[in-house]
Amino acid sequence: MKFFISVDMEGISGIVDGTMVSRKQGDYERGRKLMAFDTNACIEGILDSYPKAEITVSDAHGGMNNIDPTDLDKRAVLVRGSPKPQSQMAGIDSSYDACMFVGYHAKKGTLEGVMSHTYSGGNIESLHVNGMEVGETGLNARIAAHHGVPLAFLAGDVATTKEAKEVNPGIVTVAVKDAIGRMSAKCLHPEVAREEIRKGAANAARLKLKPMAIKAPVELLIRFTDARRADAAAFIPTTERVDGKTIRLVAPDMIVAYHGFIAAVLCGTAVS
Ligand SMILES: [Zn+2]
Structure with missing residues (x-):
């Protein structure tokens, strides 16, 4: 069995604001440890169900070099660095049985979503894929689905x-915190959160889910x-051009669409 874990940072247990998720901030070293330990809990859960599972972890936050490789459970392989094809999902292919998201956050504008944003907070107001608004969870689940891989598990705040x-209604989720506002939350103790993630990932690994269906071509509405x-x-x-803030992009498949979206984000950043 092969499992793919994409790990963002805003939905990690105990993290509620920018002080732990940016390299420039004083509490970043603590934040990246918490990120590695939530990830390790997910790895342990998978291995509880499948002791010989192959596991790939993709660091999916900022420069994608947050998890200290020496902090990660050595039974997993780590994908890190940026930019790269498939971005937050780099490393996934059709050989995986399921994917799992750890530390994920809600899409931009979500009520009571800790550090809610859609890929690039300063740039993107909203993203629609084939008429449906998605955040990073919906976007990256579709990348997995392109490869025929279902999303089986997510850990983040309640909103996410x-x-x-x-x-994907059938997946296992673990809420490690409940937002009070965008930069505040009631948090489980990280050790309690890790126990929940381990149990949740163990159960999720045994699910036999189908990947979501994606219609081609893929239409993106990217609103800045x-x-x-x-x-x-x-x-x-x-x-x-759809209107002042919105562009429309039609791609033959989800990967080309994702890469077009990332190119659009980089264009937006270049003029910010
Ligand atoms: Zn992030």
């Missing part, structure tokens, strides 16, 4: 577990936070 159930960013992204060939 609800978002994940909308993506201001028109200048959309001006820049509209230079990407084949895009159409």
